[in-house]
Amino acid sequence: MEENKGKLKSSGVEEVTSNKRMLYLIAIIVIGFNLRPAITSVGPLLGTIRDQIGLENWSAGTITSLPLIAFALVSPLAPKLGRRLGNEKAVLLGLILLFAGIGVRSVPYTPTLFIGTAIIGVGIAVMNVLLPAVIKEKFPHRVGRMTSVYSTSMAIFAATASGLSVPLAKDAGLGWELALLSWALLAVVGIVIWVVIVRQNPVPKEEQVQLSSKPFNDSSLWKSPLAWQVTLFMGLQSFIFYVMVSWLPEIMQSFGFSVSAAGWIIAYVQFVGLPSTFLAPVLAEKFSNQQGIVLGIGGGATIGFIGLLIGGPLPLIFVWVTLIGVTFGGAISLSLAMLGMRARNGQQAGALSGMAQSVGYIFAAIGPLFIGLLFDITHAWSAPIMAIIAVCILMTIAGLGAGRNKYV
Secondary structure, eight states: OHHHHHHHHHTTOOOOOHHHHHHHHHHHHHHHHHSSHHHHTTGGGHHHHHHHHTOOHHHHHHHHHHHHHHHHHHTTTHHHHHHHHOHHHHHHHHHHHHHHHHHHHTSSSHHHHHHHHHHHHHHHHHHHHHHHHHHHHHOTTOHHHHHHHHHHHHHHHHHHHHHHHHIIIIISOOHHHHHHHTTHHHHHHHHHHHHHHHHHOOOOHHHHHHHHHSOOOGGGGGGOHHHHHHHHHHHHHHHHHHHHHHHHHHHHHHTTOOHHHHHHHHHHHHHHTHHHHHHHHHHHHHSSOOHHHHHHHHHHHHHHHHHHHHOOSHHHHHHHHHHHHHHHHHHHHHHHHHHHHTOSSHHHHHHHHHHHHHHHHHHHHHHHHHHHHHHHHHSSSHHHHHHHHHHHHHHHHHHHHHTSSOOO
16 A cells, blocks of 8 residues: 555655545635636627627637637646646636736726736636646546546536626626626635645645656657647537637527527536536546547537538527537546546646647637638628538547547
8 A cells, every 4th residue: 555655656646635635626626616707708798798899700709719829828838837836826826817817808998808818818728737737646546536526617607607697797787897707706716715725735845856857748748649639639629619608699699599598508508518527527437448438429519510500490409509518518528537547647647738728729719710700701600510510520530539548
């Protein structure tokens, strides 16, 4: 037993002690609460923001794409920041940046809208990258289950934010500015909890020296086909997810749904995916590879978008939307679980997370811009939906490679 513990510690993986487990569990869940509402709350209000500030469709799409550009730029730096400050302090810094960005974005001027959105992206990027590393370090034998916990927490509040945006802005009379600002309260809660984490869990100096003297060579990942497959699977599913967050409400309006109903449909899409969000990483731990899960997710998503392309009565549209929600709930959490499952220890998980979220979110950032531009050109949703179907197929191909039982 002692020998196994020594091996875990020497590889940079150390199971958190039982008396700290609950604190870390709560802290990880709260991070999950904070990872998406600042972004998903924008989609249902995108048309309102566009009209009040006077933006074109492509520049309105930038409001959703800008955090993803920040993800791409900051993600390679986050593992280095984690090694310098310690992962816990770096996560706390990400929360503080998120809080500041939400405040700046809520000032109703074009420059502050974009500056605040960029700051939000930087803060979330740091947390996105380092949370899988924290889980791999503190819960090395529970990567799938812990990923289920925080990805489900993330999905719950992502969906809640989408659904509440229009009621807060219009029904409660807050306007889009205060409706978006309200999500800063979650960041405050997170900051308080992670201050406790940092104070109770200082990184020993000798451990800092040990980790910094022999860091994982991040550059070696760029030569790994498996690392690229994980990256593409994450990026392509993110492409589709952020397209849905940005433009699915508009697509639903084209089918005859009201603005408010369209906002609740995007919330429903995320809520209906909660069971698969939780189950996908848990099931992934039980199989030697995850290719069967990838086929189910990719095939279901493709069928759902083909259904939207064909159209039909509103009840049938609702069926296709449900299928999309179920499959993409699993896609998101499975891609996050792969960051830990394809790595041997916390440093590798952090480095793989940095690469996957850097290159991967470039695809995600392109999504809302590209789909918005395609709609501006064609003035119809057929071509954009056909493009999404093609991306679903590519995502499935990448996922089959990423699902192999191998380490980077």
